[in-house]
């Protein structure tokens with residue numbers, strides 16, 4: 133079975149974002165970009181399946197600007213076998229919506245016929261938490277979101293999911309779409325020799341038109357603004373002072 | 385315009401707070417019809433009919449909807465959705481699982497975690513872990529939305545909406561439920577609690593997390609945790625507050641042994657009053673705290689419990 137892993141190039145999670153003064157968006161020029169943390173977890177899980185003999189090939193795919201090939205090289209250095217880059221934007225500020233991404237991924241699925249797709253549960257930039265579910269709808273496949281544990285069992289997968297009340301285990305028919313939560317695994321670092329080897333692995337380049345997909349956004353961004361800032365607080369010197377302050381406020 | 389709202393129901397019990405807050409948000413869009421789907425939902429539907437401002441309650445009672453698996457529930461919503469302009473739900477894990485699937489079935493985008501309604505097409509939502517607020521105008525004929533409940537007040541009760549049964553939709557038969565591992569507790573529910581006490585990596589162990597729970601009980605609070613505390617096994621995953629956990633906005637949030645990473649702040653910085661107890665005076669949490677105490681939590685928390 134082939135495993136397909138969609139990965140996204142996003143602002144590094146440690147960077148404090150800045151909203152552009154003209155309200156058109158967040159400033160992404162010259163900031164550190166990395167693979168979305170949830171996608172690293174997805175790549176790791178796919179590689180582990182291959183190492184366990186449950187997958188034959190791991191294909192990483194990314195959609196966005198040309199520079200997303202760095203993200204794909206990272207996936208290849210972690211252990212993915214080959215990569216597909218779909219160049220859909222020429223400006224890093226143009227975020228392709230989950231619906232378009234899902235449509236393109238459906239095209240990739242039709243071409244590659246994987247038995248499983250593992251995506252991250254959300255991208256830390258648009259915080260949508262939707263691409264996996266949308267792809268499952270478009271393919272008519274089962275979905276197992278927010279996965280904390282994944283076991284392939286013949287022609288089905290048993291997945292434990294992180295839900296509001298605790299954990300829920302479900303069994304889905306394969307092929308299926310799984311989305312990774314934080315605790316699915318601990319992603320490995322790519323070693324220097326593997327980074328060198330990754331440079332020689334195949335990386336195909338495509339466009340949304342190759343899959344007949346129009347990426348025009350459905351949600352028009354009217355403006356982007358700073359969230360309200362909190363009033364500066366005060367430091368207290370002792371527990372007694374803290375209790376007194378809270379009593380003064382009438383909250384204890 | 386007509387709005388279909390998926391009521392939050394777990395094991396036959398209506399999550400009143402999440403549902404009533406979503407009713408408030410949905411009322412800005414038009415007449416609200418609630419959908420109660422589940423294996424046994426008669427009681428939940430009767431309770432939901434009492435939420436003020438609800439025009440009608442639809443009941444889809446079928447074993448098929450028992451654990452709200454995404455495939456059958458989204459088929460039902462996509463089918464019923466034909467008659468509505470807006471299909472909405474609270475941004476719970478249940479709805480985040482189901483609604484994007486519904487949106488794609490209807491070939492429209494999803495609007496996730498909406499915090500503000502400008503008009504029937506225009507909405508505000510946080511992006512980048514809440515570090516920017518985006519206003520977006522949907523060009524789609526239908527809008528599928530999850531609302532961040534912490535930013536809306538709960539609608540009142542005392543209504544008496546009519547309750548009507550609806551037929552089940554086709555079963556895609558792609559998945560089955562195996563097991564739930566649900567932690568039960570007498571404490572208030574995290575996302576609706578008036579007070580939340582959260583512990584982080586600084587607490588050091590699962591045993592010492594009892595100290596956080598003791599402070600919470602003293603304050604009648606829910607217990608939260610940072611990702612580090614959950615990853616280290618001090619607390620269960622469903623206590624995680626943050627960008628990828630739960631978003632809370634209580635009257636009082638007490639952060640103990642939490643540094644205040646961007647991803648944690650994303651889940652609690654709209655709390656009315658924030659208290660931070662941390663031994664590192666440089667910890668970023670102090671930048672958002674109304675009251676900060678630089679102290680060792682193992683001395684400060686027992687003293688606080690005693691003096692409250």
Ligand SMILES: Cc1cc2nc3c(=O)[nH]c(=O)nc-3n(C[C@H](O)[C@H](O)[C@H](O)COP(=O)(O)OP(=O)(O)OC[C@H]3O[C@@H](n4cnc5c(N)ncnc54)[C@H](O)[C@@H]3O)c2cc1C
Nearest residue numbers: 584585586610611612626627628629641643648663664681
């Ligand atoms: C994709 C992604 C998603 C994430 N999502 C979330 C999320 O939803 N929620 C979340 O919380 N995090 C999330 N994180 C993790 C986040 O970046 C931080 O790593 C995490 O919040 C740190 O937790 P912490 O503050 O408990 O630990 P630390 O940062 O290690 O802080 C521990 C604090 O405890 C203090 N301390 C230690 N001992 C004592 C003592 N005896 N008395 C008093 N103070 C003491 C220290 O001074 C320190 O400030 C996410 C990260 C990523 C990459």
